[in-house]
Amino acid sequence: MSRLATATSLLAIVLVGGVAQTQPKGDDESAALIDEGRAELKNGALDRAAKALDQAIALNPRRVDAYVLRSAVYAARKQYKEGIALMRRAEALSPNDVDVLTALGSQLVLSGDAATGMPILEAVIARAPERYDAQLLVGLHDHAVGKWPEAIAALEAYFKARPTALAKEDARHRIELADAYLRFHRPQQALGLFQASGTTLRARIGVAWATAALDCKRARPLLKDLELAAEQHPEIWLVDGQCALALGDTNAALAQGKRYLDKLPNGSAAAHALLGEAQAVRGNLVEARRELEQARALEPTRRRWTVRFAHVVRRAGDPVTALIALDKLGPPTTAALDPDWWHEVGEALLAKPDPAAAVARLTPIVGELATDAELRVIFGAAQLATGQPEVAIKTLDEAEGIAPSARGKKLSQEALGTVGAQHLTTNDVAGAEAMLARADAIEGSTPAIMRNLGIARLALGKPADAVPVLDRAAKADPSGIVLMLDARAHALTNDLAGARPIYERALAADKTSDVEVALDWAASELAAGDPTIAVTTLEKAQPKGGGTPRYKTALADARHAAGLVALRAGNGQKAVELLRAASSDNALSTRCDLAVATVAADNPGAAVAALKAVSGQSCPFPPPADVQAAPILVAFTEGLNPRRAAQALDKLTAMAGKSSGAAAALLGTSIRVVALNAAQDAYRTGSLPLVRKYLATARAANARVGNDEVAHNLAVIDLADGKLDAAIAQLERLAPKIPEALVNLGIAYDKKNEPQKALDAWRRAKKLNVRFPPLADWIESKERIYGAEP
Secondary structure, three states: OOHHHHHHHHHHHHHHHOOOOOOOHHHOOHHHHHHHHHHHHHHOOHHHHHHHHHHHHHHOOOOHHHHHHHHHHHHHOOOHHHHHHHHHHHHHHOOOOHHHHHHHHHHHHHHOOHHHHHHHHHHHHHHOOOOHHHHHHHHHHHHHOOOHHHHHHHHHHHHHHOOHHHHHHHHHHHHHHHHHHHHOOOHHHHHHHHHOOOOOHHHHHHHHHHHHHHOHHHHHHHHHHOHHHHOOOOHHHHHHHHHHHHOOOHHHHHHHHHHHHHHOOOOOHHHHHHHHHHHHHOOOHHHHHHHHHHHHHHOOOOHHHHHHHHHHHHHOOOHHHHHHHHHHHOOOOOHHHOHHHHHHHHHHHHHOOOHHHHHHHHHHHHOOOOOOHHHHHHHHHHHHHOOOHHHHHHHHHHHHHHOOOHHHHHHHHHHHHHHHHHHHHOOOHHHHHHHHHHHHHOOOOOHHHHHHHHHHHHHOOOHHHHHHHHHHHHHHOOOHHHHHHHHHHHHHOOOHHHHHHHHHHHHHHOHHHHHHHHHHHHHHHHHHOOHHHHHHHHHHOOOHHHOOHHHHHHHHHHHHHHHHHHHHOOOHHHHHHHHHHHHHHOOHHHHHHHHHHHHHOOOHHHHHHHHHHHOOOOOOOOOOHHHHHHHHHHHHHHHOOHHHHHHHHHHHHHOHHHOOHHHHHHHHHHHHHHHHHHHHHHHHOOOHHHHHHHHHHHHHOOOOOOHHHHHHHHHHHHHHOOOHHHHHHHHHHHOOOOOOHHHHHHHHHHHOOOHHHHHHHHHHHHHOOOOOOOHHHHHHHHHHHHOOOO
16 A cells, blocks of 8 residues: 555545534634644645644644644654654544544554554444545555455445545546455456546556456457556566466466566566466476475465465366365465465365365355355355255356356256256156256257257147257267157157158167167157058067067057058958957957958958957947947848848848947948848849849938949839839939949930930940940940941
């Protein structure tokens, strides 16, 4: 602290603020002399001011304001001993007067007796925080002795209370406050104050140093601009060397450190420390230790060099030695005086590794260093390493709020990812998604975090949100399981076209997980895709021995579903093949569907046997079809045999009043199909009465199929009975739907002696590719008479 600067400031404060009066001014002859003395002080006439104030004190020894003003003259002349003696007399007159105590404490501090003076000034501040004069002197003293938090508090209070008339002093004191911010690890605040303090050399140096604490890459050009000043302020080289070291330029760091030592041959602890750190980065541990030990020898009481020694030794892989040195030095009296010591203790314990000890030692200190982001990052790392990720998240969030850092973000991401994974294992998928989404938002998200976030979103039914994150996960980690999850997300968003190639990649990526991938792919295809693909996929991945029960069930389900698709497509034989393969579990649903497929495969014997095997049981059809479908289909299958058609129709028609819904539709269709087949067989044998009977049964059946076929057959009966006009009208109506009706229409016209119309009907049938062997001969014979088509 500059005593001259402080004494000058004290004089300005006394003159600007005035001194409290102990009695009315007009009642004391000394008042005029006090005013005179104050005026002379303002003019800088210290001799005349002293004379007037001495006379005032002689006239009225109880006017303490005269003592205070006279002490300012002593301070301006650096006559602190006289000033102290004078203010002791004033203290005896008015022991609680804040003006007196402020002047006394100031004289003591300026004289070098801070041990006596500072408690007096601190007591003044406690009583009257607005005493900016006391705040300033306390702040400057605390700055000088390195009590950065106290200096900051006092100087901030000074700026808050100081009168406008003292604004001209701001630049100088602002630099002191900025320097305290910088040394107390608040570089951002320091930078703003330095920048606001003008363009003096001291302000420019402060800007460069504060920038170096924030971003060495930006700071080095500023430090280079101060090269000319470095001859007078070689510490600029040291700061530049530290930045060079931080940026990985050990050559420049060593060069700047040696340059400083060349300038100061007697040695500098800071320069030796810089050289030691640079050598440590190069891996020269012996040299690094030697330099740092030299720094400690030069300044054995300087805590910083021991802390740096511990830092370098720890980074060199010897945290135990670092801890020994730190513990020998001991913690600072208050954590804020040397937070770096606590940082290094935590880092050394982490590197040891003994994170539990780090947690134990740092826990009482974290609250004391409320604005220390770096300590919270170290503390959070220790909490994370001791299995306390949720607690670590809170600590690291606090650090991020104070001063974001790459290390803090990475640790936060790890903690969030760990907690998110834990929530997944306890089925708290909503909690998992919240944590994992935060982790994924931090730059450098890991494949595990992306995968788990995708799993959570799939579990929450949010596949559209899962797709982009799983796409990224699959790109970062193209393992079978991750690709499978990505494919599943695409499938659940109905993007099966996109899902299938990803499933293919998943199957090829890891043969140890191909069964799981195949099961997942099959499930996606069964849900919204093609069950035949599901069957193919599972069959390709079939493990030796047939696989687990889960695999066997999945394969059976896929074959069952594929069989039903084949059945609906009219491929009864394929349906039977798939359903038989799926029936190994002997499930009733499969046997029921297999029986239906056997009917469609046109294998009456097997169909009847299969249907009878499930008769009396409740198939998985809508009721009452669940119990009626099998008997209906048994009668239907038997009725396709002409010799058993009549008996089958009796069975079928007997069920008519008992069916409804799907069963009624199946029954009606069965009756009509059996009756039509029986009618055709009767027609071929010439039994027209039976034809009429069967067609009447077919017409009466409640079926949505076969109406036109019934109508066609009835028209043929009319034709046989000679009801030509009725037959012609019906056949003309049916011809657009049933091309075969054109053959019978031609016969009807021919019998009615309208040969040209008969020929036209047969020609239309030929153009529609109606298969009837005599048709070509009939057309040819008619064309001989009536001529071919032009």
